[in-house]
Amino acid sequence: MTSAILQAxxxxxxxxxxxxxxxxxxxxxxxxxxxxFVCIVGPSGSGKTTLLQMLGGLLLPTTGAVLTNDRPLVxxxxxxxxVFQKPNLMPWRTVLENVILPLQIEGTSRQEAAEKARKVLxxxxxxxxxxxxxxxxxxxxxxxxxxxRALIQQPRILLLDEPFGALDALTRERLNREILRLWQTQQxxxxxxxxxxxxxxxxxxxxxxxxPRPAIIAADFHIDLPRPRPPDIEYTxxxxxxxxxxxxxxxx
Amino acid sequence: xxxxxxxxxxxxxxxxDRHVGRKSVGRQKYRLEMLALPGxxxxxxxxxxxxxxxxxxxTFILPDPVSVFNELAEIxxxxxxxHHTQTTLFEILGGLxxxxxxxTLLGYVLAKSPLLERLTGPYIVASQSVPAIxxxxxxxxxxxxxxxxxxxxxxxxxxxxxxxxxxxxIRSVDQGLKTLMHSLRANRWQTFVMLEIPAAMPVLLGGLKxxxxxxxxxxxxxEFVGSDRGLGYLINLSKGLFNTPLMFAALIxxxxxxLSLYLIVTGLERWLLAWRR
Numbered sequence: 001m002t003s004a005i006l007q008a009x010x011x012x013x014x015x016x017x018x019x020x021x022x023x024x025x026x027x028x029x030x031x032x033x034x035x036x037f038v039c040i041v042g043p044s045g046s047g048k049t050t051l052l053q054m055l056g057g058l059l060l061p062t063t064g065a066v067l068t069n070d071r072p073l074v075x076x077x078x079x080x081x082x083v084f085q086k087p088n089l090m091p092w093r094t095v096l097e098n099v100i101l102p103l104q105i106e107g108t109s110r111q112e113a114a115e116k117a118r119k120v121l122x123x124x125x126x127x128x129x130x131x132x133x134x135x136x137x138x139x140x141x142x143x144x145x146x147x148x149r150a151l152i153q154q155p156r157i158l159l160l161d162e163p164f165g166a167l168d169a170l171t172r173e174r175l176n177r178e179i180l181r182l183w184q185t186q187q188x189x190x191x192x193x194x195x196x197x198x199x200x201x202x203x204x205x206x207x208x209x210x211x212p213r214p215a216i217i218a219a220d221f222h223i224d225l226p227r228p229r230p231p232d233i234e235y236t237x238x239x240x241x242x243x244x245x246x247x248x249x250x251x252x
Numbered sequence: 253x254x255x256x257x258x259x260x261x262x263x264x265x266x267x268x269d270r271h272v273g274r275k276s277v278g279r280q281k282y283r284l285e286m287l288a289l290p291g292x293x294x295x296x297x298x299x300x301x302x303x304x305x306x307x308x309x310x311t312f313i314l315p316d317p318v319s320v321f322n323e324l325a326e327i328x329x330x331x332x333x334x335h336h337t338q339t340t341l342f343e344i345l346g347g348l349x350x351x352x353x354x355x356t357l358l359g360y361v362l363a364k365s366p367l368l369e370r371l372t373g374p375y376i377v378a379s380q381s382v383p384a385i386x387x388x389x390x391x392x393x394x395x396x397x398x399x400x401x402x403x404x405x406x407x408x409x410x411x412x413x414x415x416x417x418x419x420x421x422i423r424s425v426d427q428g429l430k431t432l433m434h435s436l437r438a439n440r441w442q443t444f445v446m447l448e449i450p451a452a453m454p455v456l457l458g459g460l461k462x463x464x465x466x467x468x469x470x471x472x473x474x475e476f477v478g479s480d481r482g483l484g485y486l487i488n489l490s491k492g493l494f495n496t497p498l499m500f501a502a503l504i505x506x507x508x509x510x511l512s513l514y515l516i517v518t519g520l521e522r523w524l525l526a527w528r529r
Contacts, residue, residue, distance in 0.1 A: 092453075
């Protein structure tokens with residue numbers, strides 16, 4: 001097995017509440033290989049977002065550690081980009097200025113940043129909207145901008161926290177195709193949280209199923225569907241069987 | 253029925269089109285506003301002239317527009333008006349600057365530290381239960397009848413609304429954007445400049461709008477209490493002299509200052525918050 005690009009070691013998270021500590025994540029172990037597409041599914045409230053935030057270095061674990069390059073994460077590292085549930089765009093900035101934000105924080109020159117921004121906007125198909133403001137965009141376009149902003153950082157790992165959950169089914173399907181295309185062309189490692197089993201099977205090499213709280217990894221499925229995956233793959237027997245097994249593994 | 257309707261990316265620009273449309277409607281509205289203001293003023297002056305004419309009041313009760321205009325012209329030409337306006341304007345701007353900077357600074361610190369806010373909150377609220385204007389005589393005793401006491405009164409009057417607005421503005425910064433800045437490894441200064449200031453700007457400007465009007469009140473009250481210069485002083489003086497046209501002239505000057513400051517803030521808003529339209 002190739003060495004892991006990201007590793008969760010005995011990872012747990014407890015929250016202090018008025019009724020004592022609440023264990024959200026219970027000593028989870030797994031590792032992600034370079035170039036892998038991993039989906040994390042589980043019932044709502046199972047701590048998927050908490051887990052992803054720890055993987056991104058946004059949240060410190062109560063015990064255990066997230067390792068990248070064999071070093072524990074203590075803050076968000078430059079090689080990881082996150083796409084959140086909400087687009088989180090700054091309404092006072094244009095699309096281009098929003099995409100530039102990460103480079104601006106790094107201190108890249110404005111001209112170089114704008115050039116890179118135009119390239120990633122082209123990747124997500126929004127070249128014509130560089131000068132628009134977020135409120136002029138549809139929900140799907142907003143998430144594309146968020147995706148462009150994640151890509152401009154040239155991450156090795158892309159964390160996706162149910163990024164298309166709020167979108168209609170057709171937009172969602174189209175954006176999932178784009179995620180797949182970008183993951184392949186940009187040679188990314190992707191970890192995506194979702195509660196949509198269908199989406200998980202379509203996208204992932206591996207699907208991790210979380211149990212209800214306190215979350216442990218209830219099952220780890222290898223998705224052996226061929227790539228590239230054509231749209232009609234969802235209607236194959238193997239696809240249906242995998243989806244069914246995963247559904248069985250999720251106890252609500 | 254058409255079976256296939258292909259939409260090329262460049263044709264999907266309906267949000268932009270809508271934007272353009274909205275903008276021109278806004279411009280039209282703006283033009284109407286520009287006409288409405290002078291029109292209204294003319295109407296009011298006409299009404300005033302009519303009442304003065306029909307009632308035939310003595311000039312010291314209600315002067316007609318012509319005598320006020322003559323007085324205004326006279327004190328403008330001999331420099332009296334500017335002499336007093338200058339003082340009041342200086343006090344207003346000084347007080348505004350002082351009140352604005354201290355209130356914004358303290359407001360930011362309090363918004364960032366709930367503990368500090370809980371500790372100082374009762375004192376701040378208690379100090380506001382005494383109207384700032386009621387302290388004016390005390391400040392004149394302490395700091396004399398010059399400009400300093402007026403600047404302090406202005407600053408005090410402006411302080412509270414700006415403080416509250418700053419706290420509300422900074423607190424209302426979207427949690428998702430804060431998380432984003434964290435994930436992008438932004439330091440405190442970058443978060444302040446790139447997120448907190450622009451996000452709080454609408455509320456901050458709202459506070460400034462209230463502040464500029466209040467500071468005019470502060471300066472005039474300060475001058476009423478004790479001074480030998482300024483438009484408030486001029487009003488007091490004209491009262492003693494029963495020179496009501498002079499009083500009207502001073503009031504017009506004050507109104508002009510208030511309105512100009514208000515228009516400047518509105519213009520600032522139009523410019524800084526263009527993205528909201």
